[in-house]
Amino acid sequence: MMMGDHVKASRSSHHDEEPLSPAARFFHTPRFNVYIIAIVGCKTSLNTDVVKAGLEQTLVKHPRFSSKMVVDCNKYCKNKKWAQTKVNLEDHIIVPELDPNIDFPDRFVEDYVSNVTRTPLDLSKPLWELHLLNIKTSDAEAVGVFRIHHSMGDGASLISVLLACTRKTSDPEALPSVPVKKRAGSTFNSRGGFWWYFLAIWLFLRLIWNTMVDVFLFVATTLFLKDMKTPIKGAPGVELNVKKFVHRTVSLDDIKLVKNAMNMTVNDVVAGITQAGLSRYLNRRYSEEKRDGPVKQSNSNIPKGIRLRAVILVNLRKSAGIQVAAAIICRALSNITMAISGVVGPQEEISFYGHPIAYLAPTVYGDPTALVVHYQSYVNKMTISLSVDPSVIPDPHDLCNDIEESLKLIQHAVINKGLIKDVV
Numbered sequence: 001m002m003m004g005d006h007v008k009a010s011r012s013s014h015h016d017e018e019p020l021s022p023a024a025r026f027f028h029t030p031r032f033n034v035y036i037i038a039i040v041g042c043k044t045s046l047n048t049d050v051v052k053a054g055l056e057q058t059l060v061k062h063p064r065f066s067s068k069m070v071v072d073c074n075k076y077c078k079n080k081k082w083a084q085t086k087v088n089l090e091d092h093i094i095v096p097e098l099d100p101n102i103d104f105p106d107r108f109v110e111d112y113v114s115n116v117t118r119t120p121l122d123l124s125k126p127l128w129e130l131h132l133l134n135i136k137t138s139d140a141e142a143v144g145v146f147r148i149h150h151s152m153g154d155g156a157s158l159i160s161v162l163l164a165c166t167r168k169t170s171d172p173e174a175l176p177s178v179p180v181k182k183r184a185g186s187t188f189n190s191r192g193g194f195w196w197y198f199l200a201i202w203l204f205l206r207l208i209w210n211t212m213v214d215v216f217l218f219v220a221t222t223l224f225l226k227d228m229k230t231p232i233k234g235a236p237g238v239e240l241n242v243k244k245f246v247h248r249t250v251s252l253d254d255i256k257l258v259k260n261a262m263n264m265t266v267n268d269v270v271a272g273i274t275q276a277g278l279s280r281y282l283n284r285r286y287s288e289e290k291r292d293g294p295v296k297q298s299n300s301n302i303p304k305g306i307r308l309r310a311v312i313l314v315n316l317r318k319s320a321g322i323q324v325a326a327a328i329i330c331r332a333l334s335n336i337t338m339a340i341s342g343v344v345g346p347q348e349e350i351s352f353y354g355h356p357i358a359y360l361a362p363t364v365y366g367d368p369t370a371l372v373v374h375y376q377s378y379v380n381k382m383t384i385s386l387s388v389d390p391s392v393i394p395d396p397h398d399l400c401n402d403i404e405e406s407l408k409l410i411q412h413a414v415i416n417k418g419l420i421k422d423v424v
Contacts, residue, residue, distance in 0.1 A: 016084040020069070024151035025080060028069075031239060031334075033120070034150040034366040036158060037113060037387070039247065041140030041358040046132045048095050051144075054353035055130075058165045060087045064152045065161070068126050087126060094131045105137045113145055113245050117365055121149055128152065139249065140358045150364065159343050159362060166350040166357065176346035221309075226335040228307045231285040232278070233337050234370030234392050247361040247385045248400035252377055254411050261419035267342065270375045270382070273410065274340060277403030278308070284398075309336045311369075334368045342375035349379055363387040373403075 020028075027034050059065050067082040102108055112133065121127045127149035134142045148158055160178075168174045217225070227233055234241075255269050262268075279302065286301035343362065350357050363374045363385040370389040375382055384403055388396045 017070070018063075018067070018082045020080040020082065020151065023154070027149065027151040028080065031368060032366065033239075034364055035117065035121075036146070036148045036150055036155060036362060036364050037117070037245060038146040038148070038159070038162060038360070038362040039109075039113065039245070039385075040144040040146070040352060040360060041137070042142045042144065042352060043356040043358050044141050045134050046142040046144060046355055048093070048132055051130075051132060051353050051355075052089050052093060054165065055089060055093070059161070060089070062161060065126055065128055069123055069151070085126065091122075091125055092129045094129060096131070096133065098133060098135050100135065102135065105135050109133060109135065109137055109143055110244060110246060114242055116145065116147060118242055121147065142355070144352065150366075155341060155362065155364070156343055159345075159360075163346065163350070166346075166352050168346075169349040169351045169356050172351070172354075176348065176350045178344055178346055221335050226307075227309055227337045228303070230306065230308055230337065231282060231289070232371050232393055233308075234368070234389055236334065238370050238389050238392070239366055239368040241389045241391060243365040243387050244390045244396060245361075245363055245365075245385065245387055246396045246400060247359075247363075247383050248404055249359055249381050249383045250404055250407055252380050252382045254407060255382055258407075258410055258414055261414040266377075269410075270342060271340070273403055273406045274310075274373055276406035276410070277399065280402040280406060281399045284402075308338075310338045310340045310373075311336050336369070338369050338371040338373065339364075339367060340373045340375075343377075345376055345378040347379065359383050361385045 026032060063084070064082065066084060066087050068085045070081050070083045072079040072081055096112075112131075116131065121129065129147050131145040131147070132142070133145065137143060146162065152158060153161070163176050163178070166176055168176055255266055255273075258269050259266055283301050286303070290301060341364075345360055357378070359381065360376050360378050361374075361383045362376055364372055365387050370392040372387040374385040374387070376385065377383075384400060386396050386399060388399075390396075393399065
């Protein structure tokens with residue numbers, strides 16, 4: 001090879017490489033090696049050849065889904081990079097042979113997904129795979145299971161990439177549309193005189209105070225402030241345990257009914273029904289623990305002054321000291337109980353390479369909590385996905401029941417009080 005050719009090849013090689021972002025490196029740390037599981041229920045059986053052909057034209061052309069992670073070791077540190085590579089779909093699509101008449105198909109799918117998480121993805125290939133299960137469950141004719149390493153992107157961006165593989169069922173050439181939240185207009189009125197300026201200063205001071213409190217609580221959580229031991233709090237090392245994944249679909253219109261009646265957001269409602277559902281679940285678990293003890297004359301068996309907190313994970317800003325950051329965040333997460341997240345989905349029915357989708361149920365595993373609750377909207381439905389450590393929460397379906405029942409109780413209360421408004 002001539003010197004000029006060598007230089008060109010070297011430049012081309014570097015051009016196809018991209019350093020991992022701080023967030024991506026964070027998701028590869030030993031105590032936060034996080035994966036995304038996206039379960040897609042379809043209304044028809046899955047045609048493997050059609051899905052492969054579709055992936056060749058869409059997902060495989062995405063830079064992140066056609067790159068593998070490489071480690072460039074030098075004198076000072078190990079630099080992790082994304083390097084472009086040729087994708088062999090046979091290495092990424094798994095189609096097991098299944099008995100269509102298998103007993104308890106819902107339980108089989110749950111166990112199958114749980115077993116998939118027992119082994120890590122092969123770092124010599126792009127960090128994703130798709131399992132196609134042609135088995136009829138209670139809410140789908142077939143199930144697709146994506147497993148994607150979280151370093152490839154945050155939940156919202158990865159769901160957006162997956163949605164790019166779909167089309168509207170009503171218009172096979174059209175991409176799905178996802179609602180965008182409108183920015184609220186400013187209510188500040190300079191003509192309000194002194195009181196408006198006073199209110200602005202007061203709100204600014206409140207913002208500073210709340211920020212200081214949040215920083216203090218985060219530092220305290222990192223150093224010593226732990227959640228109480230409860231029936232849903234995982235022990236140290238919970239991130240290494242095999243997780244179980246279950247989901248439940250409720251009416252998005254019911255959630256919007258409560259939202260409009262209470263003049264709040266959908267996020268407020270799902271946070272409320274999650275809290276109410278957890279209260280019901282914990283009350284029952286504490287009751288079972290005290291069954292052989294003295295009878296407690298109270299409607300609640302939950303200890304007073306309980307500290308149980310949830311965290312919402314967001315992408316990290318660009319930062320040079322990611323390994324310091326990773327240790328701090330992992331320590332903080334280990335001291336809280338659970339995580340909650342949510343993603344807005346399409347407003348109309350979509351198809352996955354010609355296969356109409358019945359539901360979307362994404363979640364994660366590998367984080368240092370025993371419980372993750374994820375909400376995913378789709379058309380007029382909301383899917384509640386739970387990722388649990390079964391050694392801590394052995395009955396996740398009961399927790400799903402409690403969250404669903406809490407929504408029904410709140411909805412009935414709204415209706416009985418005559419607070420119903422138009423659903424939008």
